[in-house]
Amino acid sequence: MAKRILITGGAGFIGSHLCRRLLQEGNEVICLDNFFTGSKSNIIDLVNDSHFEVMEQDIIYPFFREVDEIYNLACPASPVHYQYNAISTIKTNVLGAINMLEMAERSHARILQASTSEVYGDPQVHPQVESYWGNVNPVGIRSCYDEGKRCAETLCMDYYRQKQVSIKIVRIFNTYGPNMSLNDGRVVSNFIVQALKGEDLTIYGDGTQTRSFQYIDDLVEGMIRMMATSEEFLGPVNIGNPGEFTMRELAEIVIRLTKSRSKIVYCPLPHDDPRQRKPNISLAKENLNGWEPKVPLEEGLLQTIDYFKSFLAKQKA
Template sequence: MKQLHKQSSLAYRRDEEQLSSGDHASSYSPKALKHHRSIPRSINYIFKEQRLLFILLGILIGSTFFIIQPNLSTFTPSDAGSAASLPKSVSLFDREALPSRKTYPRSTAGMMMQQQRNGRIPVGIGRKRMRIVVTGGAGFVGSHLVDKLIARGDDVIVIDNFFTGRKDNVMHHFGNPRFEMIRHDVVEPILLEVDQIYHLACPASPVHYKYNPVKTIKTNVMGTLNMLGLAKRIGAKFLLTSTSEVYGDPLEHPQKETYWGNVNPIGVRSCYDEGKRTAETLAMDYHRGAGVEVRIARIFNTYGPRMCLDDGRVVSNFVAQAIRKQPLTVYGDGKQTRSFQYVADLVDGLMALMEGEHVGPFNLGNPGEFTMLELAEVVKETIDPSATIEYKENTADDPHKRKPDISKAKDLLNWEPKISLREGLPRMVSDFQNRILNEDEGKGQK
């Protein structure tokens, strides 16, 4: 049986080998040579699966690029010829002012690139636009500061609770995309993203800060803490508007920044005087302890348009009384002195301080010194020579002398006031006359 099985297996293998060799011989043939596609097959390939559409689309895109590409250059050869014919003192940017050719506005970035290629950048274009918050920005000084910042090209956010500020002071900026107003009390925290903080919020006249002395001290302390905390969180530069009242009734005349003052800490004016001294302390502690970049300005008597009509300050009192045909009220013997700076000079000083590299404090005031009687005579000459003077008992803790030493501001900030009292007073008088005679604000005081 085993022998039969072996023979059958050998026979099966022999037959399988013969079959496979026969199949291989019959199926083998040399590889056919490839033939080039004929023209009809190529056309059929182009039309197949929308290939023609993609080819035409590519041709269209390429043609469009080569048509538009010459217009992408900054100026054409004709422009170059006209630029070459201009005087060397006239840049390509200045050509827009020439009447000989029609021009169209270009983006700021494009103008900067063009001027860089020419090696010139006009003044102001390379400056970064700042985002600035002004607390108390609807007030007397704050509104003039806002005007100057907006005119410079910055974005300004005004924070004001309108205790002494007025919407009328900043109404001319309504609708400006670079201006924003927030009704808010700085005693409560607020979170904003800004580059600079001008902290002016606080009632600054005796009538207003004596009205609610607790609120005044809270504004000076809590309000300053909140704004310093904001400056610390967002890395903003912080400017505090302090006051010459930190010197109290000075034993030094004129007052330098190194003078520590003579202040009554429990008097009727201490809510403002000591409040500002505390605010300065907070600013310096945030600067030393937390690295906040701070600036401190000590502001002396300031006057100008937009002052509150009846804020108790001597200049506004005299002007309003003279316009209303009332006696000019002089407290005490009228021999106490003050120094008066026009508001535009103060705004220039605040901006110079903020943009400078020095912390301060800096006295910002006009060294021109006047007694109250001398001021009354100037007001009479300007408004009504027939006005009379009425004497009243002096208020408590009223300083006898006030005159700033501004040598530090001159040396380090290159700042000094330019507008004299006799030059600036008529501008204030014109504003007061319009408001007292034509608006509701002054009707109740006639």
Template sequence: MGKRILVTGGAGFLGSHLIDRLLARGDTVVCIDNLQTGSLQNIEHVRDQITFVEHDIIMPLPELGKFDEIFNLACPASPIHYQADPVHTFKTSVLGMLNLLELARTQKAKIFQASTSEVYGDPSIHPQPEVYWGNVNPIGIRSCYDEGKRGAETLLFDYARMYGVVIKVVRIFNTYGPRMDAQDGRVISNFIVQSLQSQPLTVYGNGEQTRSFCYVDDLIEGFLKMMDTPDHIQGPINLGNPNEFTMLELAEKVNLWTGNHVPLTFNSLPKDDPKQRQPVISEAQHVLNWHPKVMLDEGLQRTIAYFKERLAVKSERS
């Protein structure tokens, strides 16, 4: 018998991939999404296999029955999206978390939180282990997301201590793959779309800032392994690919695999943009027996193929 599972943010990039895996193993899935950044297109291939509810988790949750597990992936995750309505972003992380924790408490359901490497801010320690408390500007333009996610972690651990709620917290480092939003402003989707359209690649700053890119299939495997750990394992646990690349190196790889060797254009670095981002994943390796398997070149080829198809469909429709 499979489990009955609630996935919030299930029509998003990560949520839709998670739903695919849950269905494949025989679970019953209820998907909640307000479609602020998610898309029904991401789940159209499974709409007849799931229950979809359009709802904003900052509001009281509708009666949806009993759940064994809750995966919370509901929150805009790219700066363009979370800065568009920073108050709503903060409410999603904090009020939404409260609503889901109350559901978990009353139903005695396990709850999983997709936290973020953004809790480390612009790190003064490199690479970033889970014990690092971070270097976050609490009043900056990114703080609605950074501090919202930090506040959500606070609530999770307080509910665990006060009420015995079984919590699972992972901190996600940059993830990419099919179903990314072409307009989300993230560097991989930006570079791929620009290169495929023979436009200059937009590099911020001097391009020497670094990121570590994890392919979506690897990340979702980490989610499932974390949820299946014994109840006393709470996290937070970093999930990401520790291989680190500069933006200039990434641009070179994207141009290589699209076959369009377009030039670069340089813009000023956004405020509070982290200079380095690389996870320490020893905890994930030890506790979850998890490590990323898809390296950047292979992942980029898969992602480029997806965007080629999407752009071709868009061109046909126009």
């Protein structure tokens, strides 16, 4: 049955892919975005769809529409952007979550909160399991995002316990793919753009720190399955790819796939940058109809490289 679905941050990297997928499934989709990091170009091909509506608003201000489901994705997700205005970031995570939860309560909608692997901080448990409470610096430069997302999870659970709001929480691990911003500061887009321009690839630290990279299609599938699970399974649940790569390995793969002559250079590691990231996805496999990532890293990187090649070519034209 077709549903009316609100996606906050719907013009962002993840949100735009989710909008497209849910429209393809015959739903009515409302995209809410303040366009701080979201881009109208990500959704330009959808605007003539009669089942698609775009609204420009910041979720720190109250908002109400009658909907069946809410995907709350709104928040800058890269350190460059969420540290640019830390107060705005934490307002988005806290006030925005409250506004969306209030809306879910009033319209009897189910809400999925996009949380993050950053709630684990610089983890002392590896790989990270949902029962791990994390090692987060509450007063560091990343805390507006890390603690903001942790608070959003708390709010979801309290609205569930106190007001019986139907909630779902997913913890998203590093995700990449087409529609990433050219200057979002995340490692995959940084490396690809630098390689395509023939610039040195910048590694922060000694290159031994690890991340696990998930292609966007796998994330969208996991989120949709999570929204559709039984009322009893709330999460939080890790949605990520457990394949683990060092920053050095990723840089070398990108140079090879782009056939670039770029070199690798090393810079100081940013403050509070986690040393390791790898999700344990046993809970997702068990509760999301056997969900697991399908797209290998090199296959996904080739798709992303093609996207950035096209994007850079349009800039030159």
